[in-house]
Amino acid sequence: MIFLRLFYEFFKTGLFAIGGGLATFPFLSEMADKTGWFTQSQLMDMIAVSESTPGPLGVNSATYVGFVTAGIPGAVTATLGLITPSIIIILIIAGFLKAFRTNPFVDGAFKCLRPTSTGLIAASGLSVAASAFFDASASADSAALGTLKPEAVVLAVLLIIVTRFIPKTKKLHPIVWIAASAVVGVVFNFGGVPM
């Protein structure tokens, strides 16, 4: 039963993804490998759309994955799966808010969880990068990487410069760079498909 499975997978994501923003991404990346519901390159497209539309990134990408997997009921199921553990945990914690905040064990756990969460995102980022920087003719999950796309490397370097080093442009919302990259992709034929 696909809906039960979707709910379960997203329940796990909601339960173990800690730290907001891209925290759910390593879990979705693993889900792609394990279930075959969607590919790593589809996941990147979904992140781009989630980042460019209103709503929290984690919720948007859950809805998107659910939709791709099982249509509108899938979108609803995945989203509910993601938020159920949050609701349960928060409702429990709400009773002893101050005690939770100042608990040394909670604090200690988070000293280790923060670098762990960052490491998980870094690793997933590196593994999906394959589908962006290497020729698309090899599928994203195959062992062979294919040939490096120099135009993708040039775009990445330019994006790093404008998002990190130029004070005027680095404050701009990511949607600007997503849109610009789409235009560059079309003009320079990034997908390797003749227009």
Place this chain on the structure above:
Amino acid sequence: MFKKLSELFWTFAKVGVMTFGGGYAMLPILQREVVENKHWATDEELTDYFAIGQCTPGVIAVNTATFIGQKNQGIIGGIVATLGVVFPSLIIITILAGFISSFAHLPIVINAFAGIRVCVCVLIFNAVVKLWKGAVTNKFALVLFIIVTLGSLIFDISPILFVLIAAILGVCIVQFGPKGKEAK
């Protein structure tokens, strides 16, 4: 009761619509809607909820919504506020996803997304750098970061396992580790 719940739902739906990207982006919006307009929480409470939302599992925006809803209307309020904050995502993403999938085969869309994927890599890289600054503050955290990154990249280990081990490790350090060293 129903009126209050419907107010909770639509206020958080509004917050959801106005939140772009990560959870941090919604703090100023919450401040305006929840603190200034509705007086459902004080600035201090909101900061508390947000801080706890970051160190509990799940999406920060969702966690904060549950907190504020619960405070106002109890358990049912927590659930309603949370459903409110995800409601816009459900509508917008579903429409957009259907739209994109019906044009996905067009060369222009394929090429555009090939460009966008490069951008997503850069955005992930930037997010990691930003998180790194707050997370990797000492040698121990650096070692942990490297082990997790390499371990997750090379071996087929579920992220869940890493998260569980890290939490247990952190608790053990507090319990058995040298006192004072962790005070930082």
